[in-house]
Amino acid sequence: MPSTLPDGDPVPSDGSLPPTALVGVGERPLGLYVHVPFCVTRCGYCDFNTYTAEELGTTPGASRATYADAAIDELRMARRVLGPSAPPVATVFVGGGTPTLLPPEDLGRILKAAESEFGLAPDVEVTTEANPESVDQAYLDRLRAEGFNRISFGMQSARPHVLATLERRHTPGRPEQCVAQARAAGFEHVNLDLIYGTPGESDDDWQASLDAAVGAEPDHVSAYSLIVEDGTRLAAQIRRGVLTEADEDVLADRYLQAEETLRRAGLTWYEVSNWARDDAARCRHNLLYWTGANWWGVGPGAHSHVGGVRWWNVKHPAAYAARLAEGVSPAHAREVLDLDTRRVEQVMLELRLAGGLDVGVLDEPGRAAARHAAADGLLEPAHLADGRAVLTLRGRLLADAVVRDLLGWGVQEASARS
Structure with a gap:
């Protein structure tokens, strides 16, 4: 979730949508995105809507301990807004931030609330993102028992100096261990996220990361070029000349390396930045985004789209929780998309x-x-x-x-x- 919110039109206090947005709502797939905005530290390249414990302090309503309750309140509001015609939830994706800073039982409570309010499709895909250092075998076992069947680990790189530039906290080799532990816990699908084009990364560094990723045998890999966002520590380092940003030719070469390596490993592209072992391994939640389906975004700064109406929640966890406690929609603004x-x-x-x-x-x-x-x-x-x-x-x-x-x-x- 980006750290800035666009302007838009006001949202009714009860979150109600224009009647036209609800026409045929039961005939289209419905996804659920849950944004967990908490991190132990903020990576230098990150521009997402995230907060460390130090930044949140003791602000009422901003606690990890109460987050699941606020998210469940928004799910109940979503049920009222979408009405009785809404279909069972086809996909759930928990992103962040670092969702796995919450206890598995809290994530499970949110999933159970979605099931209680909407029902879950028989083949529902339930994904969470995870930082490799935030989980162990016991955590993954508990998470699988709560109903999660897909997990996405933020690997980014296999080289220590690249991870250091990105300010990632895990050690090389840990993401590969996480894949094995997720398989042992019974996860059906496992993704590794990679980033290429980090300042100081060589062709050999990127190849080592690709080789390590495919060697772990996930059934899905995402590979994104690094975007240097204004206002981040990384952008400041590049502006001062401490680091040098990769040029377009380097990024193109990195992409070709990824395509060749992943294709040889039996992973086929299905979206420009995503490769999967087979159709079943494709991320169905992201496919909802890419094909313009409906999804409800729960959490601070989360974006939603239903029937051509897009809206986004207030950013700060305390403001988000306060609105829901008052029975008011947490939406900051919205736009009705023209044809x-x-x-x-x-x-x-x-x-x-x-x-x-x-x-x-x-x-x-x-x-x-x-x-x-x-x-x-x-x-x-x-x-x-x-x-x-x-x-x-x-x-x-x-x-x-x-x-x-x-x-x-x-x-x-x-x-x-x-």
Whole structure:
């Protein structure tokens, strides 16, 4: 969850949605995101809405001990807002922060509340993120007993100096141990998160991280290029010249390394930054995001989307808990997405998927741009002939540029410059 919130329109105190947003709500999958905003320390590159114990102090309502109760209060509000037509929850994703700073039983209470309010789909996917240093075998055993069946470990790198630059606290080798422990606990699916492009990271460093990740035999790997966010300690170090930011060519080379290594290990891309062993290992919760489905975001700063309405909660845990204690929606603001905005977001997100984008979503200039992209080796010609815009490997490296062309933004930018 980003640390800043956009402006938007006011939200009714009871959190109610426009009637149009609820039309057909029972016919679309519903995901639940739970944001746990607590961390032991903040990593130097992190811009998420997180708080350390020192930052929160003794502020009423900001305690880890009371967080699950506040989250459950929001779930009850969600039930009232979505009404009796809401479907059972198809996916649950607990992110942070460091969710595993909470006792497994607290995370389990939130899951049980979701089941009580909405019901859970028979094949529900229940994921939590975890920092490797925050769990052990006993914790993972208890978490699995609470109903979690998928876990995502923040590995980031296998090299000590890269972890030090990122200010990660775990030691190399610990994430791989976590994968084995999660398997022993009975988790069906395990992901490792990697970051490439850290200042000071070499080709060999990145290859070592990839080799360590695939050697642990997770069935899912995510690999993201490092984004240097304004206001972070990392950004300040780069601005002062202490560290040097990786350039676009280096990031492209790192991505190609990832594709080659993960493909050889039997992991296939299904979204630009995500690879899975098979269809069952794909993160179904993230697929809800990428395909514009409905999800309710619980927690401070959490974002939600239902039926073309997007809203976001107040950031601070104390303000969040206080609103819920008063029976008031914790939402800070919202926006009702018009059809053009929804189309733009569909192009931006679905083009990143291996299944591609239905070219019928594009206007005629966009379809012409798709044909040019295929001729330039950025889209798969065979898929385009079947009405799907699917990125090639080279297209994945230039995905943002392809999106701009399909939406006509490249033409607009060129016209503005001329």
